[in-house]
Amino acid sequence: MSIFIDSRTRLVVQGITGRDGSFHTKQMIEYGTQVVAGVTPGKGGLRFEDAVPVFDTVQAAVDETHANTSVIYVPARFAADAVFEAADAGIQLIVCITEGLPVQDMARVMPFLRERGARLIGANCPGAISPGQAKVGIIPGPICREGNIGVVSRSGTLTYEIIHQLSTNGYGQSSCVGIGGDPIIGTNFIDCLSAFEADGDTEAIVMIGEIGGTDEQDAAAYAAEHVTKPIVGFIAGQTAPPGRRMGHAGAIISGSSGTAEEKMAALDAAGIAVMQRPADVVPLLRERM
Amino acid sequence: MNLHEYQARALLKDAGIPVPDGDVAGTPDEAEAIARRIGGGVVVKAQVHTGGRGKAGGVKLAADAAEARTHAEAILGMTIKGLVVEKVLVVPTADIASESYVGVIMDRATQRPVFMVSPAGGVDIEEVAAQTPEKIFKAGVDPRYGLLPHQAMSLAFSLYDDVKLVRQAASIMEKLYVAFRNAGASLAEINPLVTTPDGMVVALDAKIGVDDNELGRRPEIAALRDASSEDPAEVKAREASLSYIKLDGSVGCCVNGAGLAMATMDLVKYYGGEPANFLDIGGSSNPEKVITALEIITSDANVKSILFNIFGGITRCDDVANGIVAATKQTQIHVPIVIRLTGTNEELALDILKQAGFEALTDMDEAVQEAVKLAGAGAGAGTAA
Numbered sequence: 039m040s041i042f043i044d045s046r047t048r049l050v051v052q053g054i055t056g057r058d059g060s061f062h063t064k065q066m067i068e069y070g071t072q073v074v075a076g077v078t079p080g081k082g083g084l085r086f087e088d089a090v091p092v093f094d095t096v097q098a099a100v101d102e103t104h105a106n107t108s109v110i111y112v113p114a115r116f117a118a119d120a121v122f123e124a125a126d127a128g129i130q131l132i133v134c135i136t137e138g139l140p141v142q143d144m145a146r147v148m149p150f151l152r153e154r155g156a157r158l159i160g161a162n163c164p165g166a167i168s169p170g171q172a173k174v175g176i177i178p179g180p181i182c183r184e185g186n187i188g189v190v191s192r193s194g195t196l197t198y199e200i201i202h203q204l205s206t207n208g209y210g211q212s213s214c215v216g217i218g219g220d221p222i223i224g225t226n227f228i229d230c231l232s233a234f235e236a237d238g239d240t241e242a243i244v245m246i247g248e249i250g251g252t253d254e255q256d257a258a259a260y261a262a263e264h265v266t267k268p269i270v271g272f273i274a275g276q277t278a279p280p281g282r283r284m285g286h287a288g289a290i291i292s293g294s295s296g297t298a299e300e301k302m303a304a305l306d307a308a309g310i311a312v313m314q315r316p317a318d319v320v321p322l323l324r325e326r327m
Numbered sequence: 328m329n330l331h332e333y334q335a336r337a338l339l340k341d342a343g344i345p346v347p348d349g350d351v352a353g354t355p356d357e358a359e360a361i362a363r364r365i366g367g368g369v370v371v372k373a374q375v376h377t378g379g380r381g382k383a384g385g386v387k388l389a390a391d392a393a394e395a396r397t398h399a400e401a402i403l404g405m406t407i408k409g410l411v412v413e414k415v416l417v418v419p420t421a422d423i424a425s426e427s428y429v430g431v432i433m434d435r436a437t438q439r440p441v442f443m444v445s446p447a448g449g450v451d452i453e454e455v456a457a458q459t460p461e462k463i464f465k466a467g468v469d470p471r472y473g474l475l476p477h478q479a480m481s482l483a484f485s486l487y488d489d490v491k492l493v494r495q496a497a498s499i500m501e502k503l504y505v506a507f508r509n510a511g512a513s514l515a516e517i518n519p520l521v522t523t524p525d526g527m528v529v530a531l532d533a534k535i536g537v538d539d540n541e542l543g544r545r546p547e548i549a550a551l552r553d554a555s556s557e558d559p560a561e562v563k564a565r566e567a568s569l570s571y572i573k574l575d576g577s578v579g580c581c582v583n584g585a586g587l588a589m590a591t592m593d594l595v596k597y598y599g600g601e602p603a604n605f606l607d608i609g610g611s612s613n614p615e616k617v618i619t620a621l622e623i624i625t626s627d628a629n630v631k632s633i634l635f636n637i638f639g640g641i642t643r644c645d646d647v648a649n650g651i652v653a654a655t656k657q658t659q660i661h662v663p664i665v666i667r668l669t670g671t672n673e674e675l676a677l678d679i680l681k682q683a684g685f686e687a688l689t690d691m692d693e694a695v696q697e698a699v700k701l702a703g704a705g706a707g708a709g710t711a712a
Contacts, residue, residue: 058641115544135641137609140540141433141513145470148438164640176641178670193586195638198670199691202638219585221435221513248586251435274589277596278605279574298593315594317692 040168040213041188041233041240042131042159043107047172050075050096050105050129052112052120054086058135059111062176063090066109069179071172075099096127107131109165109174114138117161121147125156132224133174134161144222151224158224164194164216177201177214185210187323188234188267190227191246192219192253196274199316200246207320212240219248227257235265242268242327244319245310247301249275254301258308268326271305272313273298328537330510331374333416334551335533339517342506344499345529349418358399361417362392368420371398373405373412376556378451383407388420410556421531423521427486428452429500430516431468431507433538440468440507442500444482448519474504487522495528496520510548511541560623567619569608576601577631577702579624579662581617583608583642591636591695598692600699603630608642617650618657625660632663634698636691639670648676652683663701667694 049066053059054076063086067073075093076086082094093099096108108124110117110133117136124132132151139161151158159166165175170184181198183205191197197216204211212234217225227245234240243265247254254273261269276298302312311322330338333351340346348365351374352358362369369392373385380386385407389395395417405412426449434441447455447462456463464485466478479497487493499520507515514536521531542549554562564571570585574592578600582588585607592602604627608620624633637647651666666687668676673689680687688694 062641114540138540138543140511140544141538142440142470142508142511142541145433145439149469149471178640181670191586193584193590194640195582195584195642195670196586196590198638198640199587199590202669221433222438246586248589253435272590274586274593276589276593277574277602278589278592279572315597315692316590 039237039239040171041230041237042157042213042215043166043168043172043174045171047107047174048072048074048103048105049172049174050077050099050103050108051090052077052096052108052110052124054078054090054092054111055081055084056111056113060086062111062135065179066173069173071174074103074105096123096129100127100129105129107174108133110134110136110161112136118143118147121158121161122150125151125154129156131157131159133159133163133165134224135163135165135175137162139220141221144220148222148224159215160218160224162220163218163223164197166213166215168213169211175216177216181205182214183210185212186239186241187211188230188237188240188243189214189246190230190234190243191216192248193246193274196246196316200244200272200319203316203319204244209320209323212237221251227253228260231257231261231265231269235267240267242270242323244323245269245271247271247273249273249278249298249301250296252296255304258304258310261310262308268323269310270313270319270322270326271310272316272319273301273305328539328542328552329376330535330537330551331376331414331553332372332532332534333374333414335515335535336416336530338506338510338535339503339530339533342502342509344502344506344517345527346533347418347421347529347531349416351414351416352399353403353414355396355399355403358415358417359392359396362389362395365417365419369395369417370420371395371402372416372418373402373407374414374416375407375410375412377408377410380407385412413555421521421529422524423519424524425522426519427496427521428455428516428518429496429503429520430514430518431504433513434467437467439470440504442466442468442474442478442482442504444486444500446486452516452518468504473508474501476501489526491526492522492528499528499530506535510535511538511545512536513538560626563619564606564623567616569606569616569620569623571623572605573627574602574604575629576603577629578698579603579627579630579633580636581606581608581620581624581633582636583638583647587636587638591634591691594691594695595634595699598696598699600702603627608647613646614650614653617647618654621651621654621660622658625658625662630662631703632665632698632701633660634694635664635666635668636694637668637670639668639672643672644668644670644676645672645679648679651685652679655683665694665698665701667691
C-alpha cells in the first residue's frame with residue numbers, strides 16, 4: 039500500500055510537450071508510472087515519444103483514457119486554470135509542480151476543489167512517489183527504495199536529501215509527498231499524517247518542515263492526539279534572519295510565530311523526535327522504531 | 328514587494344478612497360512648493376520601507392512652507408535603519424476626532440483574505456492584538472464574491488456608532504478590497520483610518536505589500552518597485568531569477584531549493600561556521616544563472632569559501648556543472664570552491680567537472696565541513712576543492 043498514488047494511478051500530464059514536462063514525463067514513464075495521456079492545447083492528435091496520446095483538453099484525455107490523476111508542468115500564468123480544468127474534468131488528484139502561482143489565484147482554486155471533492159498537492163512542490171509503484175512529479179526515482187517509511191515535506195531538494203539518507207541506510211519508503219512551501223497549499227501536513235496513519239504499509243513517518251506559518255505546530259498537535267506511529271521531524275531555517283523571505287513565500291517569520299525554534303519545541307512537546315541536521319534521520323528512526 | 332506610503336496612497340485614491348491632499352517630493356524645493364500649494368501646517372514624512380520612521384526623526388510637523396523646506400532638507404538623505412531617504416511625502420496636518428485600523432491580509436490558515444479592523448488605530452496592530460484582543464474584529468472574504476456589503480457594514484459598526492460614519496467606512500472597506508485584489512496584494516492596510524471633526528472618514532496612512540508572483544502579470548505594479556531602497560546584490564539576484572539574501576558569515580552558499588538552502592546554512596552553523604548568504608538558484612537552472620550566482624557571492628568581501636550544494640531534481644546537475652566551469656573561466660575566483668552534487672544527471676556533471684579539473688563530493692555533511700574548514704583557513708587558497 040501507499041498514500042495518494044500507486045500502481046492504479048492513471049496519469050495525464052498537463053504541459054507534456056514543454057521543456058520540463060517532456061523531460062519529467064520520460065522519467066515518470068521510465069519509473070513505471072502509467073502515463074496514459076498528455077495535454078497541450080493545439081497539439082491534440084500527436085503522440086509523445088510515439089507512445090502517449092496528446093489531447094487538446096483534459097476532458098478529452100479523461101474521456102478517452104480514463105485518467106484519474108493529473109500532474110501540471112505548465113507555466114505559472116496558466117497553472118491556476120490548469121488546476122480548474124483538471125477538476126472540471128473530474129480528476130480527483132491533481133499534482134501541481136509549477137512554481138510562482140499568485141496566492142490570490144490559490145485562494146480561488148481551493149473552494150472550487152473542495153466543491154468537487156478533488157485533492158490538490160502543491161503547487162510549487164516536487165510531487166509524490168510511491169517507490170516501486172508510481173511517481174508523479176519530479177522526485178528522482180533512483181534515490182528512493184521500497185519500504186515502510188512515510189515521508190512528507192514542505193521542501194523539494196531537502197526532501198531528496200533526506201530520502202537519500204534513508205535509502206542508503208536501508209530505510210525504504212511507502213510514499214514520499216512534497217506538499218510545497220507556498221502560503222496556500224492544497225494538501226498539508228495533517229492530511230499526510232492522517233493518510234500515513236491509515237496506511238497499513240507505513241510504520242514510521244518523517245516530516246520535514248521549515249520556518250513560516252503554523253502548519254508544523256498544528257500537525258504536531260494533531261499527531262499527539264491521532265497518530266500512533268513514530269514520527270521524526272526536521273525544521274529548516276534555524277539560521278534564517280527574522281522577517282526575511284527565504285525563497286518560499288511561506289517561509290516568512292512574523293514575530294515569534296513560525297520560527298524554527300518554536301516549531302522544534304512544538305514537535306518535541308508532541309513526542310516527535312527532532313533532528314538537528316538531515317543526517318540525524320536514520321539514528322532517530324532506529325531509536326524510535 | 329512592499330510599496331512606499333505615497334504609492335499605496337495613490338492606489339487607494341484611484342480606488343475611490345478619500346485620502347488627504349498631498350504629494351511626494353524628491354528635493355527641498357519640491358517639498359516647499361507642495362507645502363505652499365496646500366497652505367497652512369503640513370507633515371513631512373520620510374518614504375522608506377521600514378517602521379519606526381517617527382522615532383528616527385523621519386516624520387516632522389511644519390507650520391508653513393519655509394519650515395517644510397527645512398525639514399525636507401534634514402530628512403532627505405538621512406539614513407533610517409540602513410535605508411537612505413530619497414523621497415518625502417508632504418501632507419496637510421489633519422484634525423483628528425478618532426483613529427481606527429482597517430486591513431485585509433491573505434490568511435494562510437483559512438486560505439482566504441481576511442479583513443481585520445479595530446477601533447484602536449494609530450498604533451501597531453500587533454500590539455493591539457497582544458494587549459487587547461477583544462478590540463480586534465475579523466471577517467473572512469470568499470474570493471469568488473469579494474467583501475459583501477453586509478460584511479463591510481458589520482465590520483464598520485464595530486468601529487463607529489454613528490451610522491453616517493459607518494456607511495463611509497463600509498464603502499472604504501469595499502474599495503480597499505478591490506484595491507487589494509487589483510494590486511495582487513497579500514496585505515493592504517489603512518492605519519490610521521481617521522474621522523475628522525466635521526464627520527468625514529479619511530485614510531491617513533496606507534501600507535500595501537504585493538505578492539511577488541503577481542508582478543509578471545501586473546506591469547503597472549511591478550513598475551512601482553524602488554530598487555534604490557534595496558541591497559544592490561539582491562536586486563541583481565532577483566533580475567536573474569535567483570533568490571539571495573546577504574548575511575554576515577564567511578561561507579558563501581549556492582544551493583538549489585529554498586529548503587535545502589536553509590538546511591545547508593543551518594549545517595554550516597552546526598559545524599561551527601557562519602553562512603555568508605542564502606542563495607537559491609531555483610529549479611530549471613541554466614548555466615547563466617550559476618555564473619550570476621558566483622558573481623554575486625564573490626562580490627561579498629567576507630566570503631572565504633564557496634559551497635555548492637546541489638541535489639538534482641528539476642535542476643539538472645550538468646547545467647550547474649557547466650555554469651561552474653564557465654564562471655570560473657570567465658572570472659578569476661580567489662576563494663576555494665567546494666562542490667557537492669547528486670541527483671539528476673549526476674554522472675554527466677561529475678564528468679564535466681573532472682575534465683575542468685574540479686573534484687566534487689556527494690555527501691552533504693562532508694562538503695559543509697570542508698567549506699567551513701577552508702573558510703577558517705583564510706582566503707587565497709586556490710580555486711578547486
